[in-house]
Amino acid sequence: MGSVYDLDRLIRILRENLNLQLQGYRYHAGRVSWGEINGIADLPLSVEDYVEPGLYRLKEGYRFRHSSVSPKVFLLPSEQVFLYESEDYARVKAPDTSEMRQTALFGIKPCDRRAIEVLDNIIGSKNPVYASRRKSIAAIIVEECLEPNNNCFCGAVGSGPSIEGGFDVAYARLDEKRVFFKYGSELGRDILVKLDLKPAGEREVNEYREKIESTRELTSRAFSRVMREVQENLLSKARDKDLWLKVSEDCVGCGNCNFVCPTCFCLEFEYSINEQNMGVKTAQWTGCLLYTYGQVAGGHFRPELYTRYRHFVLHKFVFYPKQIGLIGCVGCGRCITWCPMGIDLRGSVNSVAQGGVNAGK
Amino acid sequence: MLRVAFLKLTSCSGCLNQALVALLASEDLLSKYEVVYFTELGTISSDNYDLVLVEGSVSNTKQERELEEFRARSKTLVALGTCAVQGGVQSLRIGEDIEEVKKTVYPFPEKIDVYSEPKPVSDIVKVDFFIQGCPVKGEAVVNLLRKYAIGGLPLILPESVCSECKRKGLTCVMVSQGIPCMGPITVSGCGALCPSFQRGCYGCYGLRTWDINVFKLEKFIDKVNKLGAPGSMIQTALRGYGYKSFKYVKGR
């Protein structure tokens, strides 16, 4: 058991004793973005996100869950440089990754941790930028959630609100002051030993358990059917054009859902020539909701918006499991929050899985 | 040396200046390109060009003639900026009485020879490449010139302004502050300039007509209206920069 001040000590141990740079949700000037954490002042400790579909407000409080960024912006940055090649291919240069510092991810959520697992499985070592950044991660510190926001549904996909593995230290805020710590690895245990906290009493353990369970309960209600049925129905309804037209009727194809999604990894390649006359291979984020995603010379594989929205949903719930054995949606709700049209993924999944608009006809 | 001409029609010179500055600042390009014509400096020389960069919309028959002539004398013609590509700010007058407009703007309206609907360059001649922007970005021009020098052209990937906004790591002003923003329905290319200053995008790169049909547009307008976007602003944004292409929107 500890307090928020122990978070500061934890940060210091990671930075000074383990010589790591810390990356995580960083509070600065009224917003929470992603960046380096140098001390407790950088943490979003006294803000809370209030969300609805298509709406986000940061207000006073102590339960920060999300902003539009996620660990993806560190592991798979929006712009990536792969390679420089001369016109005769005699000179080749890769961006220097030797200076990539050993890193601890700090304060990511259980759903974020699952998202990294998804990315590891779907891209892993295939993307050199991802691979080098992933290799640099030496410690993972997770903040468990004792209260979800309105759009969280980790319970329904089994990615949260608690974490059982794949982390070093996890903490949860029982209230504004009190913080409950646990470890998930040898390294984590060593760190907690250094922190030298007093053991949690039975009352506090129970309080933690109760809050986790109530959060799990709240985040498990998203779907009206069990996941296996949801998945089967989604696939069997893939041909129902009217249904998908209906659920995507508000979608304008802006791609925000793809960009904020912590597991969307799709990239557009770009080729340019720099001042040194080297050909540069770079990539930047794209997403299946964007028009150019499936566009080819003289044709298009998904010109209609409903086919693109459908791919988004099917990829998360049906195709990811076939590709890597994990659901691609970690239930973070970011795509719901940051969709300017307020389209609710949970609602879309439900209306399709329930037989949809044509069901009653 | 590749021979390049800068042709200006009805416009503010902002794009041409961007292009010229970008060219002059890139040493590698100066060894490959020779500027042989620049409207604002008068005719320097020449009958044939490799590349003509056209800024501005077409406002009268004299300009039509001029444009056709340049097209005939060039291998590749590029429409530079929103005016050339879509009509630009001048399109604000579409639907208004042209004589009234002239009176409001000019002291001697009778001297102004323009027709009521400004036309994008592609209405008059074949355009090989479009660079969006108001004004265009220097990097986009440099990218074109570098690729053109080795015999290619850039790949254009027009997306939503939101794409650039998110890639830049900005926090959405519409979702997080309720500021009306035209980003979702607007063509990318500006680097999400307005949202990076905490303002809503007002649509100056034009409407993403390939995704946004009338039906989607109405849904979107409803949305920004709820956030209190003044109707006049929406109208202005749509008509001013995207009206021309908006007319080509297919029904659902």
Next chain:
Amino acid sequence: MQVSDSLRILRSRKAIVVRVVDEAPAVKTFTLRIEGEHDIKPGQFNMIYYWGIGEAPISLANLPVRSGGSTIIEHTVRSTGIVTNTIIEKARTGSILGVRGPYGKGWPLDKHENMNIVIVAGGIGLAPLRPVIKYIEKNRGKYRDIYILYGARTPTDMLYKYELDNYFKIPGVKVMLSSDVRVEGWSHYVGFVTDLVKNIEVKPEETVSYVCGPEVMMRVAVRRLLEKGFRKENIYLSLERRMRCGIGLCGTCQFGHYFVCKDGPVFPYSEVEDYLWIEGV
């Protein structure tokens, strides 16, 4: 010294154009010489890079030949967009192109020894099947009856016109050609190449079919072959999707749950039947 991942994964190899053949309007075949080995199989593809402009996935169009310390390969390119236009317009004998590959799963020729093979190709779709024909010609004893059904919009659009006659001469190979439109002097079938499927005479259970062409054509071919009694798992299609990386990192070639670049581009119909009939899946 540690080899950077980028160099290992995304580096293009230098290839010198040693021959260019005009095939049809806006279609050319490039013979490339690559230093060292390049072990590419029929049905696989390379990412061909026009330096500074961009890369495009292009199928192998002839069997690779080892010559001295280098490998000679062929690619047939049709001009459709930025990269392919530049290649068609600018690449000459002596030009340099970048080659990254080989990628993808090709035609399972080894698995199909002792079977009949029916090749159905539409337009530029003959390119990825040409190395199959060459392989069969070289290993004629390994396969039984061969049909080559090839159609194009007009006879002018056909590829490899200079060697089509030779295909007729390979023992045990029946060639059927078609032109979508009637053209003076055309003595072969007029209509869609898929119509020709009804003329083949083989036992479907001992026969596989390799199909490549525009997707609509492939769908019709599948229907015809199924009507003929072909097993789903014996019909192979070479699919095309928007593709940036070729190695499954960019995600953009997804077709249902498949990455066309690494799970394909050649698929047995039995694996893709759930998706092939759904628009935009």
